[in-house]
Amino acid sequence: MERNPSRRREIEEEEVEEDRVKGEQAFKNKTVLTWTKQITLRSMVTSFILSIVFNFIVCKLNLTTGVIPSINVAAGLLGFAVVKSYTALLEKAGLLQQPFTRQENTVIQTCVVASSGIAFSSGTASYLIAMSPQIAAQAEEGNTPINTKNLSIGWMMGFLFVVSFVGLFSIVPLRKMMILRYKLTYPSGTATALLINSFHTPKGAKLAKKQVALLFKCFCFSFAFALFQWFFTAGEQCGFVDFPTFGLKAHEQMFYFDFSSTYVGVGMICPYMVNIYLLVGAIISWGIMWPWIESKKGIWYGAALSDKSLHGLTGYKIFIAIAMILGDGLYHVVYMLIHTGCSLVSQYMKKKDSSSVIPDNAFDSNSLSNNQIVDYDEQRRNEYFLKDQIPTWVASLGYVILAVISIITVPFIFTQLKWYHILVAYLVAPILAFCNAYGCGLTDWSLASNYGKLSILVFSGWVGLGHGGVIAGLASCGVMMSIVSTASDLMQDFKTGYLTLASPRAMFVSQVLGTAMGCVMSPLVFWFFYKAYSVGDPGSSYPAPYGTIYRGMALLGVEGFSSLPKNCLRLAIIFFAAAIAINIIRELLERFETKYRIHRFIPSPMCMAIPFYLGGYFSIDMCVGSLILFLWSKKNKQKAKDFVPAVAAGLICGESLWGVPSAILSLAGVTPPICMKFLSASANAKVDHFLDH
Template sequence: MILGDGLSNLCLVASRTALDMYRKSRRDAAMMPVAGGSASAAASLDTVAASFDERRRTAAFLKDEIPVSVAMCGYAGLAALSAAVVPLIFRQLRFHHVVILYAAAPAMAFCNAYGCGLTDWSLASSYGKLAIFAFGSWVGMGEGGIVAGLAACGVMMSVVSTASDLMQDFKTGYLTLASQRSMLVGQAVGTAMGCVMAPAIFWIFKSANDVGDPRSLYPAPYAGVYRGIALIGVEGLGALPEYCINFCAAFFAGAFLLNAFKEMARHKRWGVQQFLPSAMGMAVPFFIGAYFTIDMCVGSLILFLWERSNRRQAREFAPAVASGLLCGDGLWSLPASVLALLKVDPPICMKFFSRDDMAKVARVLK
C-alpha cells in the first residue's frame, strides 16, 4: 500500500508537471518572454497565493532556487562514487548492483518524502527491506547474498531517508523564510560530519562494549532482525509465508486504483475525493499500531469542524495547533518511560480474542 500510494502519486505529479509545462510553453509563446526561471515561477505562484505571508514565503523560497542540472549532476556524481567505493567495502555487492540501486532510489525517495509529509513518519526501513529481498535473492546464498542484501539495504535507506529529511528541512525553510541553498549546504555539512563522527563513535562503542552480545549493554536487537530478513531473502519468494506475495500485489493495486479514482473524481468535480481514505494513512498503522490512524482521524475531525465554524482562523492557526499536538505526543514518551520503569500498570486492560477463546474465558469467569 505504501509503495502503491507513493508510485501512483509520483505518476500523477509527473503527468501534471509535464502537462503544465506544455501549456505554459504554449502560453508563453503567445505572450512576452520573461527572463529568469525562478522569477517567472514566483510570479505565477504569486497570483494564486492566498495571503501576503504565502506570497512572501514563496518569493523568498524561490529566490535562491537550486537548478535542476546541479541536482542531477550531484546525484550522478555521488552515484558514480558509491558504485566505485561500495563494492570495495562489500565485495558481495557488484558495480552493476549499486548502479541499479541508485537508478531505483529516486522513485523510492519520492514515495518516502510523500509519506513523511503525510504522516510525519519516515518509512525508510520499509524500502530498505525491499532492497534486502530483491538483491539478496538476486545474489543468492552461495555468492554472499546475506551481506549483499544488507549492504543494499544500507544504501537504499541512506538515499531514501536523506531525501525525506531534506524535504522536511525545505518545509521548515519555507515557513521560516530560509534560503534553499543554505538549507542544502547545512545538510551537506552535517552529512560530511556524520561520515567522520559516526564511524568514530561506533569504534569507541565497539572498543568499550561487546556490541551485539545479548548480555551486554548494547545487544543491537535490530541486527538479528535484519539478518533474519536477509536469510529469508536469499531463499527467494518461496520462503515467504503462503499468499504473502498475493496480498502484497492486491493491496499495491488497490492503493494505485484508489488514487486513480481520487484523481478522476477531482477531474470530474464529483466532490467525493475529500471523503476517500488515504492509502498511506491506512498502511502506516500496520507498522506502528492503530493509535496513529486514530490520532489522524481525531485531528482531521477537529480541523473539519474548525473550518466549518471559522475557516480563516483555522487556516491561520492549524499549523500551530498541529505542532503543539505533535510536541505533546512526543513529550509524553518521557513520562510513559518513567511509568514503565516503575512498573505502573494501567487501570484498564483491553484484549480481543477469537470466538473460541472468548468462550473459554467466559467459562473461567463463571
C-alpha cells in the same frame, strides 16, 4: 470608551488579509543580509538543540507506528520561539547585535528538517533494524550469518556519512528549473515560508507570541501527562497505554485509545481523511480479516506454529500489508513518471515568457494592484534567488566524488554488496531523485520509501539468498532512499528560501550542516532507545513494525513466493490489485466528476496498509486529534487555523521528549512503582481465589 470585541476582531482580520495581499511589500524597508550573515552561531546552536528534540520525535514515531507528519511548519515555529525568546531579552538589555530575521529563521528550519530527515532515511527503524538478528529470528527464514548483521553505532554512522550527502548534489543544478521555470508549489515548503513571513511582519509578531505561549503550555501538559502515566507501567500490559476503552474483547483486537498525546497531535496535523483511512484499514484487518484467517488455523497453517512465524498468522499480516504498500507505491511511481514526462513536454512546448522585468522604483508601495504586487514579489524573489549561484560544475563534481567514495566504502561495510551494485544504484538514482523532487513539488508526496522498496526487490533478487541477498537488498534500499529523500527535502527548502528571500547558498550550507548533525544524532538517538527498550519485539512499546516488513520484502526478493503460507499469495495478489484499482478509481473520479467530489472518500491503500500489522490503537488516537480540530474549526475556523500547529507541536514534543528521562530511568534500573492492569471479572475472581489460598 466602549470596547467592541467583534469590531476589533474584524479590524484584526482585515489587517491580516492586507498583509497577505501585500506580500513582499511588508518587508520592503528591511535589509536582506548576505548569505554568510544569514548563517549565524546562534542559528546553528538553536538548530542543534532542536535537531536533538526532533530526532527523538521522529525516532519514536518510527519505532512505534511509522506514521510521520510533515515537520517543516513545527520546525519553523519552534525555531522562531527559541531564538525570539532570548533575542528579546538581549534587546531589552541593549546587547542584541544582529536582529532575528526571517532568513535566519529559514536557515534554522532547513537545518532541523535536514537533520530529522536523516532520522527517517537512515532506516534505523526500517531497513537497518531489519538486518538485526532480533528481526531475523522473528522471520525464521533467511536467519543465517550472511543474511544478518549486528547493529553498532560505528558502522551505522559511517554508512550514513558516505551515502547521505550524495543526494544533495544530485538536485542542486535543477533548482532554477524547478522553482523558476516550472514554478512548482512544494506545498509544505510554501506553507512554512508563509508562516515564517507572518512571524516577522509587525502585525504577525503579535500572533506569533500567542502561538509560542500556547505551544509552551501544551508542551508542559504533554510532558507532565506522560510522566503521570509512567507511574502505572511497572509491568507488561500495564498503564493507560493498555486501557480497554471499548472493552477487553476489542482490546484483544488492538482497538483502544492509548492516551498518547503524540498521536493526538499527529492527528491534528494530518488531513481528516488520512486518519479515517487508517481507521478503516484497522477495521478491515483486525476487525474482519485476521479473526477469519485465525479461524483457519490448522488448515491453512500449522496449529503449533508460533504467533511470530511468517508461516503463521503473522505471515498473512506482513505480506498482505507489503502487497498493498507495493501496489500503491508502484502506481504512484508509474503515475509520477508519466505525469513528469507529460509536464516536461508541456513546458517544453510553451513559449518562454517574454514579459519585461519591472524595476523597484516603478511601484508606489501604497498603491499597487494585485497583479502588480505579484509581479513585484516575483521580481524581488527572483533577484535574491539568483544572487548567490551554486556553480553546476561544483554540484556535478561533488556528486561524482561522493559517489566514488561510496562505491569504494559501502562494500567494506556490507560485504554482500559489490562495487558494481553501488555503481548501478548511483547511475539510476539521479533520475529517480529528479522524479521524486518534481512529484513532491506537484503533490507534496515523497515516494522515497517506495523507490527504496523497489530497490530491495531488485538487488536482493540479483545477489541471491546464498550470497547474502537479504542484507544486499536492505543496504541498497539505504543507498537509494538517502539520495531520493534528501533531494526532495532540499528542493522543498529551496522553495521556502525563495519565498523568504533566504540565499540558496545559505540554504545549501545549512542543509549540509543539518545532514551532518543527522548522521551523528540519528544513530545515537536510536541506540538510546535500542539499549533502553525491547526495540523490535512485537509486544513491546517500540515494535519497529517496518523492520519486519522490510525484511519480509527482502525475503520475498530472494526466496520468491514459495515461502508464503497457504493462500497468502492469493490474498496478497488480490490486495495488490485492489490497491492499484483503488488509485485508478480515485484518479478517474477526481478528473471527471465535479459536483459531489466523491474522490475524497476513496481510501488510500498506503494508509490502510499501515494498521494491518500494528492494529487500530494509534489510528483511534489520530481520529481523536481530527475530532478536536473539527470541533475547534466549527467554533472558530480562523483561530483553529492559526493555533492548531502550535498545539500539535506542543503535544508531540512534550510526550516525545519524556522518552529521554524515561529511557535514562530504564537504563538505571529504576522501575515505576505501580502496575495498573485490567482483567475480566472471571480472571479477577481466579486471581483473588489464588491469592486467598
